[in-house]
Amino acid sequence: MKDDHIGRYISIAYRSNVTLLNKKLSNYGIGRGQYPFLIALYKKEGICQKSLCDFYNIDKAAAGRAIKKLVDKGFIIKKTDPNDKRRQLLYLTPKSKDFKKEFIEILKSNEKKMKKDLTEEEIEVFLKVIKKICFNLGVESTSLKEE
Structure with missing residues (x-):
């Protein structure tokens, strides 16, 4: 345990998750840098780029x-x-709306794979700890701000 480092495992888990999502989403032309923005817009359309950056x-x-x-x-x-004529708001197109169900299924399958063999208590503890780590690293915002 002396040589175990949290950052190493966060990095490994992140890269593994991204690699799996990239494989599943590459057929749709969506890369690792884009899918988080689709997720956010499926939850709330009409937001600006700054809100996404903060989130x-x-x-x-x-x-x-x-x-x-x-x-x-x-x-x-x-x-x-x-x-505010200087600001651009982002909206989904019919193409992305048609893709939503399939996209959500892809995300759910990855989430299911990550949670395999974990108890609800383990998941709860993990989320509490990872949120503390994010806070310790200076990440203060964990939800989209209202415009």
Whole structure:
């Protein structure tokens, strides 16, 4: 246990999860940088890029690249905010709405694989601990802010 490091296992789990999702989503032209934005927009459309950056703790440039790819592939569109002409709001397209059920099933299958052989108590403890780790690392926002 002396040589076990939390960061190592977080990194391994993250990369394994991303690799599996990439395999499942590559047929749809969605890469690892884009699917978190689809997840957020399925939960709440009409949000701006800054809210997504805050929610995922992602820098503005990386978010901009991911959003551009999703726009180019026809999954999302940008509309000017009627209350602030400088701001663009993001919305799902019919293509992404048609894809939602399949996308959610892919995510659920990954989640199921991660939780295999874990008790509800273990999952609860893990979530409590990982949230503390995020907080310790300076991640303060864990939910989308209202616009």
